[in-house]
Amino acid sequence: MLWTSSVVLRRDIEQHQHNLHEFVVCLKGAVSITINDESHQLLSGHSVFIPAQYQHSITTDKNTETKLLFACIAPPSFDNLSTPANSLYLKTLSKGGFLTNNLNSSSQHSTQGMQKIANELEIQPISSSPLNVCLKENLYLRLLLIHISNAGYEQQANAQSSLRMTNAQDWINNNYTMDITLDKVAKQVNLSRSHFARQFRQHTGFSFIEYLLKLRCDAVAKNLASSNTDITEIAFASGFSNLSHFYRHFKRRYGITPGAFRLMIKHQGVTLRP
Template sequence: MAMKIFCENTPLTDNDCFVIFSREKSCFDFPLHTHKELELNLVLNGAGASRVIGNHMGTIGDAELVFVNGETPHAWFTDGCRSQRIQEVTLQFAPDLIDDKLLNRNSLTALKRLFEESRRGVLFTEQTALEVAPALRRIYERGSAGGMQPLLDVLAVFNTLSFASERKLLSDLTFVQEKDMSYSQRLETVFAYMNRNFSRQISLRDVAETVNMSEVSFSRFIKKATGQNFIDTLAEIRLGHVSRMLIDTDMTIAEIAFCCGFNNMANFNRIFKRKKGMPPHRFRTLYINKKIYV
């Protein structure tokens, strides 16, 4: 039976700029889900709980702030959290609240980049989470107030977040739609080639030739575009396909590894554990246990 993820219908209407919730609870009880809105989620006093964003899984600390495009599967789970007073503030808004024409203006370059990164899920530092927490509480308190001030407060929060240099992208490149992550036609071509050929051995020269670049120039290009060298970028793309197959198929781990271009199981297991923080069999078990059937 194919496993699907719960699709949430949020209360946001076409006439709303955003919707915000604030709650105190003792556990996380919402399943792994998607929705069309972008979401900023703040969790305080939830140390030991776990987050799932795309094919990323991790344990959270005392202050957690994540920005995620709702189309990427996401959820938080109680797991090792023992707090009886978890505080959570969730802000959701439609992708067209700030349209592409405005995002393409020079002064909004940093914000555009943040919105693009949200498909992979963006984790901010605890310091940043604590910095914006009071502003999010004020937005919640003013939520029903008239005028533009609540919206201006939201924009101020995202202005702060767009310039937060210490942030981490969570899900792999290939677990989300790369076309939305591409910053140029050239990068889109590169991703398309690597996704078509990830199952076979491909070289730096092979990929560089698809965009008519020398190997040296291409190495600089891919490093600037992804923050990683070619080998690590290719490995991440392959791991994205591995993760999807671990979740969606009954193939053995060895079969999946070889199908995704890993010809050495010891090397595959080492890379997977380094990237995911756990071996592939544990990833498969944990992820599937957090899914629901619909």
């Protein structure tokens, strides 16, 4: 059986778990829901599906009034909603896929659709009549399918972003010895300077310049260890155009000067492949 309730949340809900699938739609305000130690931020019109037995807690935004719609259903009843067309999606939901739908502003139409159906479900009378049960289940299923669709779009966008950053990373790896800039790399993947910089840091853990300097310093280190080529020549060949800049960043990365690094490697008998 499907149980629904809308609640104005005025306090946090501590971590707990239960035997029901729990679907939460944020109708107003903002809330943070932690599921199995992973936090998800929900704004108005966003939703989250919490499979049965998943540990979860809810933290409210004390500065805004938060209203949530809770829809809970036992796994056997949830399975009964399955049809040949939706069975794969519902099964994915119940196993923890498509947990969140936290869309950005470009998906305003989908967000409004989610809120409209959630409001319809909220005002349904408490009744065990077959007609009322059927109506509530249909509204619930429509919410789930919008949630799945939106969550899928978000995953697709994340995958596309990840592919772009991988391509950018490959391009930098192949061209770090050249005079490359943030603007040039952003142009390679058709992103603005600021958008690329933010996504690149999220993808690699480094800013663009940190990543570029790391590549260049590591290339110098490998050449110092494997050849007797002049240090200045190696630095310029690795993409550095300013020697004081090179010495400063090399020492920052390795803790010693390039000359001391070469002596240390030779004394230790270590060979680094270029």
